[in-house]
Amino acid sequence: MSIDSVWPASATWDDGVLHLGGLAVTDLAREHGTPAYILDEADFRARAQAWRDALPGGDVHYGGKAFLCPEVVRWLDRLGLNLDVCTGGELAVAQAGGMPPGRVVFHGNNKSEHELRRAVAWGVGCVVLDSFAELERLAAIAAGHGTVQPVMIRVTPGVDARTHKSIATGGEDSKFGFSLAAGDAERAVALVRARPSLRLAGLHSHIGSQILQLDGFAEAARRMTAFARAMDVDRLDLGGGLGIAYRPGDPQPPAPSDLVTIVQKETGGLHLSVEPGRSIAGPSTVALYTVGTIKGGTIKGGYVSVDGGMSDNPRPAMYGAPYTAVLASRASSAPARGFTVVGKHCESGDVLVHDARLPGDLEPGDVLAVPASGAYQRSMASNYNHVPRPPVVAVLDGQARIVVRRETESDLLRLYP
Numbered sequence: 073m074s075i076d077s078v079w080p081a082s083a084t085w086d087d088g089v090l091h092l093g094g095l096a097v098t099d100l101a102r103e104h105g106t107p108a109y110i111l112d113e114a115d116f117r118a119r120a121q122a123w124r125d126a127l128p129g130g131d132v133h134y135g136g137k138a139f140l141c142p143e144v145v146r147w148l149d150r151l152g153l154n155l156d157v158c159t160g161g162e163l164a165v166a167q168a169g170g171m172p173p174g175r176v177v178f179h180g181n182n183k184s185e186h187e188l189r190r191a192v193a194w195g196v197g198c199v200v201l202d203s204f205a206e207l208e209r210l211a212a213i214a215a216g217h218g219t220v221q222p223v224m225i226r227v228t229p230g231v232d233a234r235t236h237k238s239i240a241t242g243g244e245d246s247k248f249g250f251s252l253a254a255g256d257a258e259r260a261v262a263l264v265r266a267r268p269s270l271r272l273a274g275l276h277s278h279i280g281s282q283i284l285q286l287d288g289f290a291e292a293a294r295r296m297t298a299f300a301r302a303m304d305v306d307r308l309d310l311g312g313g314l315g316i317a318y319r320p321g322d323p324q325p326p327a328p329s330d331l332v333t334i335v336q337k338e339t340g341g342l343h344l345s346v347e348p349g350r351s352i353a354g355p356s357t358v359a360l361y362t363v364g365t366i367k368g369g370t371i372k373g374g375y376v377s378v379d380g381g382m383s384d385n386p387r388p389a390m391y392g393a394p395y396t397a398v399l400a401s402r403a404s405s406a407p408a409r410g411f412t413v414v415g416k417h418c419e420s421g422d423v424l425v426h427d428a429r430l431p432g433d434l435e436p437g438d439v440l441a442v443p444a445s446g447a448y449q450r451s452m453a454s455n456y457n458h459v460p461r462p463p464v465v466a467v468l469d470g471q472a473r474i475v476v477r478r479e480t481e482s483d484l485l486r487l488y489p
C-alpha cells in the first residue's frame with residue numbers, strides 16, 4: 073500500500089481482516105482491548121524521514137502537540153528531527169524521552185513564569201516569543217539565570233490559510249503572535265535586541281493546520297522573507313500545517329518536498345525550519361473500536377454505537393472533521409448501508425463518522441477501524457464521563473509494543489483526595 077494512502081504503509085487485508093505491522097487487528101483488539109490506537113512505527117518514521125530529507129540544510133521540529141510520548145521522542149531524536157513543545161507537560165515528555173534540550177523549541181501564547189523558568193534552566197534551544205509581556209518576563213528570567221536565551225519572534229503575517237477557522241492562526245485577528253501589519257513584530261525585534269539576556273535567533277510564523285493548498289505557505293514565506301530582510305534576520309521558521317487525507321476519496325495532500333520547494337523559492341538563502349505535526353503522526357495510526365449496539369441501518373441511516381467516542385476523538389464534534397470507518401474484523405458481502413458511527417457519551421453530538429457505509433450484516437462484537445487517527449486524537453483525548461483514555465500500541469514487523477498504556481479507573485480515582 074502506498075505511503076500516500078489513507079491507511080498506514082504496512083496495512084494489508086487478508087480475508088476481510090485488516091493487518092497492521094504484520095498483525096491482525098482482531099488479535100490486537102483481543103490482546104489490548106478497544107478502543108485503541110494502533111501506530112504503524114515504520115510509517116511514522118518514514119514520514120518523519122521524508123520531512124528530514126526534504127530540508128537537508130534546515131531544521132525539522134516535529135509539532136509534539138499532534139501526538140507525543142517518550143518513545144516517539146526517541147524515534148525523532150535518532151532520525152535527526154528536533155521537537156516543538158508548547159506546554160510544561162510536553163516539555164516534560166521531551167525530557168523523559170531524552171531529547172537534547174538544545175533541539176527543543178518552546179511555543180505557546182501564554183507560557184507561565186514557571187514554564188519559562190524550567191525552559192531556561194533546562195537550556196531549551198529556542199523560546200518562541202508570543203507577546204510583549206512574555207518578552208520582558210523571559211528577559212528577566214534569563215538575566216536572573218545568568219544566560220543569554222535564544223528566541224524567535226512569532227509573527228502573524230496576515231495570511232488566509234484556507235482551513236477551518238478554529239485551526240487558522242495566521243490571519244490578522246489571532247490570539248497568536250505579533251502583528252506584522254500593526255508594527256508589533258518590528259517593535260518586538262527592537263526590544264529583543266535591546267535586552268542583553270535575549271538573542272534573536274530568527275522569526276517564526278505558523279498560518280494554521282490541515283492546509284492542503286500551498287499558496288498560503290508561499291504567501292507567508294514571501295511576507296516573512298521581506299520582513300526578515302528588512303530586519304536583517306537570516307533564519308525563518310515557517311511552522312507546521314500541512315494537511316492529510318482522512319477518507320479514501322479525499323484529495324492527496326502535497327508532499328513535504330513540494331511544500332519546501334514552493335517555500336524556498338520565496339526564502340532564497342535564508343536558513344529555514346519547519347514544524348510538521350499532523351502530516352507525520354496523522355496517517356500512521358488507526359483507531360480500533362468494537363461495535364456495541366446497532367439501531368436501524370436503512371437508506372436514511374441508522375446508528376452504530378462503539379466503545380469510544382468524543383473522548384478519544386473530539387475532532388468531528390469540534391471541527392466537523394470528516395472520517396471514514398470500515399469493518400476490519402471479518403469479510404462481509406452484505407450490501408452496504410448508511411450509518412452514523414457514534415460513541416458512548418451522554419451527548420447527541422458524540423459522533424465519530426457522520427456518513428459511514430458499512431455492511432448491512434454488521435453486528436455487535438465487530439471491530440471497526442478508523443484510519444488517519446494519529447494526530448490530535450490521543451493528544452486531545454479526555455476523560456469525559458470518567459472514561460479511561462485508550463492506549464497507543466506501536467506495531468512493527470509482527471511485534472506490538474505499548475507506547476502509551478491504557479488508563480485505568482484506578483488512574484482516575486487517584487486524583488481524588
Ligand SMILES: Cc1ncc(COP(=O)(O)O)c(C=O)c1O
Nearest residue numbers: 135278281312313347348349350
Ligand atoms: C506553532 C505550531 N507549530 C506547529 C504546529 C503543527 O501543526 P500541524 O500539526 O498542522 O503540522 C502547530 C499546530 O498547528 C503550531 O501551532
Ligand SMILES: N[C@@H](CCCC[NH3+])C(=O)O
Nearest residue numbers: 137239281282387447448
Ligand atoms: N487540534 C486541531 C489542530 C490544532 C493545531 C495546533 N495549533 C485539529 O485537531 O485539527
